[in-house]
Structure formats: C-alpha cells, structure tokens
Amino acid sequence: MNTTGTRSGVRHPDTAGHHLPAGSTADGPYDLVVTPDAAGWGFSGLRVLTLAPGTGHTLATADAEFLVLPLTGSCTVAVDGEVFELAGRTGVFDAVTDFAYLPRGTEAVLTSAAGGTFALPSARTDRVLPARYGPREAVPVEARGAGNCARRVVNYCLPGTFDADRLLVCEVLTPGGNWSSYPPHKHDEERPGEESELEEIYWFQIAGGPQGFAYQRVYGTPDRPLDVLAEVRSGDTVLIPHGWHGPSIAAPGHDLYYLNVMAGPGTERAWLIRDDPAHSWVRSSWEAPA
Template identity: 45%
Template sequence: MAQPRIFRAGDWDTITPDIAGWTYISFTVKTLAPGESITISADEQEHALVPLSGTVTATVNGQDIVFGGRANVFEGLGHTLYVGRDTEIVLTSAAGVEVAIASAPATTKHDLRLVTPDDLPVEARGGGNATRQVATPIPPGFPADRLLVVEVWTPGGNWSSFPPHKHEHDHDGEAELEETYYYRLRDSENGWAIQRAYSPERGFELAEPVYDGDICTLPWAYHTTVAAHGHDLYYLNVLAGPAPERTLQAFQDPALAPLQNAWPTLGTDVRVPFIPRYPESTSSIEQD
C-alpha cells in the first residue's frame, strides 16, 4: 500500500506510479549538457515541463518552443510548458539545462500552452513566520486533464503548506490528489528543511529532514514543511487525481487551522515576495 515517503537525491531518477505505489503522477528531473537532446515519446500522458535552470528548446508538432532562462529556482519565477497527450516532445539545450518533467495519464487531449513569468502573479501567502511565496502555473482553471503544478518559495525559518492539510478523499471541501514535493535549497550543500506528514486515522507519522534534490511522495496524510533558519527553500508541487473536476481543495487539520486567524495581525514577512517576476529569461515559439 502506498504511503508518504521521502526519496533522497541520488537514490531516485524517476518517480513512477509503480515506485510511488499510486496511479497518476510520474516525475523526473533531466539535466542536458550543451547540445544534448532527449525524446519523450507520444503516449497517453500529458506533460508539464519546468526548467529549473537554463534554457531549453522543445520541438512539438514542428514548432520550436524556446523557454526558461533563470540561473536557478531562486533567481526568478518559472516557465512551464504544457503538452497534451499523444504528442512527441524533443528537448534540446544549446547551453545546458535542468528541467523537471511531470506527467499524468489524460483522457482528453488539450492544446499546447506556454506559461511565462509574465502570466504569474507574485503572490504572498500566509502571515508571520508562515509567510511564503506561491506561483501556480497550472491551476485548476488551466485547460489540462489532470495535472496541477505549483511553485513555492519559503524564506529560512518560515513554515510552508501551513496549516497542515490533506487531499485524501473526494467530498465537499476536499479532493483526492496524489502530490509530490521536489525540494531545492538556496544553499545546496548545507541547506535543509523538515517535512512532516501524519495521519491520526491511519496511525502514521513521518518527520524527516529534507535536502537539495530530495523528493517526497504524498498519496495521503496531513502535511507541512518548515525551512531551517537561514536556509531558503523552494519546492515544486505536482498534483493529480481521479476527481472529475479540477480542484486544489484541501482539508486542514482542525486542531491547527485556527492559527491562521492571527495572520492579519501578524502581517506578511517583509522578505516575501523575494523571487522576482522578471528573471533574465527567454521564451519564443517558432514554426517551420
């Protein structure tokens, strides 16, 4: 049976449904050397591609889409390329790139779409030491089948994904969603955070440090994250599930949800937002 689990950097290459023990999400990060190419074969999966550093060219249906450009995830909001099912993708990088690739099975084929930093609001969420910055390149209203994608930046010492919440059951106020947390730290050598996942109804508890390049799979459980003092944290969330409606509805831990009532009094951490809307970036679409 699937349960929340942390995979350490260097010990995982691709999270598949078989590895995670679930149904929908696949996730990988590919690093392409200058001039290197990879091909993603056409199949029943829809894909979201997020450059973490560098610029990449995706060739799709005779179009060359050039996107990305940030030096790393702390230097700017991301680009996200959505590609529908039954579509081959060839990725090439002239100068080298690190790109996250999320996939999920899709019933309906949706159009190719590039989301740029210009399309993303600079959003501060939470309050006090639970303030973080959020961008949602593939939100519920996006024309996709199942994939949902969120980027989150948390200043050192702050809590994120708080109050703890879960998306385990499909009913009013909650949706059944698998979720991955892929972590990067500004200090990639020494930085760390803590990931907690817990389920009183299942008698489950996980609380572990996470480091640059680790990933957590969350098929269920309340979950929350805190960045260690002095260590800014980034994570890329991918979510997908069986619900017929696209939603990010989550159920908060009732014991901790009232803490957010104090946020208006605490105000927003002055460090947020701390990721710029306009990195040095590139995006274009060319057709043969």
C-alpha cells in the same frame, strides 16, 4: 516514526518509501524518476532531466500530460509541429520561468544550447489537449501566510491559471527560519466543494550550499496511518499519498524551495484542502486587524 538523516550526513530512504533522497531514483539522463506505478498510486508523476550543453532528449508522453518547467537554464521544445523557446531562468530562487505543456500520446524533443535542468511534472489522463506555451508574465504569484509562516507561491498550472486535464503544478519559496505548508492540511477525499482527492509530490531545493536542510512532516488519519518526519536536502523528494502534510520547515539561513505536483481521480480539476482541525485557527491569526 519514519525518519531520515543522521548527524554524520549518511542518509537513507524511510522504510515506507515516502522520502526519496537525491539520486536514489536516477535513471540515465534523469536525476529523478517518479512514476505513478513506482509511487504506488494512480496519477501523479515527476522526472527531473539534466541536459549537458548542446544535447537533447526525446520524451514520449505515453498516457500522461506533462509540463516542461525549467529549473536552471533554457531550452527549445519541439512537439506536434510547434516549437517553443523557453527562456528559463538561472535558478529556482532567482525568477519565475516560462514553460510548455505537452499532451498525452506524443513525442517532444528538448534541446539546450547552454545546458540546464528541467522539471517534467506529469499526470495520467485520457484527454488530449493541445501543446501550448506558458509565458512567465501570465504566471500568478501570491504571498501566502504571515510572520514566520510567510511564503511565496508561484501558480504555474492550477485551475484558473493554466488549462490541463488533471495536472496541478506550483512552487513554493519559503524564507530561512519560516514554516510553510502550514497549517497541516490534506486532500485525500472527494468532498464536493470542500476537499479534493489528490496525490502529491514535493521536490526540494535548499539555498546556502550542500549543508542546507529542511524538514517535512506527513501524518495520517486513524483509519489511514502514515508517519513521516524527513530531513530533506537539495534534490530530495517526498511522496504524499494521503494524510495531513505540513509543516515544511526551512532551517534558519537556508531558504527553501519545493515544487508541488498533484493529480487525482476526481471528475473536476480542483485543489480543495481541509486543515487539521487542531491547527486551523492559525489561519485566522494572519488576518490584519480592523
């Protein structure tokens, strides 16, 4: 089993490269850079950009569509003759944010008067869609699960919530002591009407200071083995190329946030999952009694 973390606090990436500790892929202004090539897959990417007060950054989208999703702070996004003012938020545990969509084959200039940190999820695409603003008031928020599997899901860019070609983006907030991404599920095969083929990135933040932690489990199928149990802390990333994933376990006293970025080769942009049959019964336990 690939594990990370030691009780002394010294952590290393797992040998398969699926767990990326905070800072391990930092590059220039980026706290995190995950490209499809670096991940060893075809479509999903994520960068996390920190801007000092009064500074800016030019992002060339090349062959991918992007979101600009504030994690902390606000920014201005200038792209294709449009200017979007993103009000942002004070932190990921505090509020839903507004965001901007950037098409492939363009350059966007991001500036921030007060500074901030911004997620830039991406997906390779052949289509060019217009740049657009996503108001926070239009972002659907849902309660999922029940009891110690309860969590809140913010659906920024999913089918039916915001138009994109391949990119799917949501964030999940899990109270300390709860499990999310549970039952374990997968989306690595094209099964029409049942399952989508999607690569996935999890990027984590933990409330309660640097001592906060959580755990992420990923395991494969007999024909595609994968075995990861990662102790994650703020700024860590887990890459899920295939296999069952879940649970995401929040330590008591430490609320858990993760940003999910997904994309894949399917002709239909869809998020269809299949639960691990050994644990699928858990969903029925959430149903309210008649």
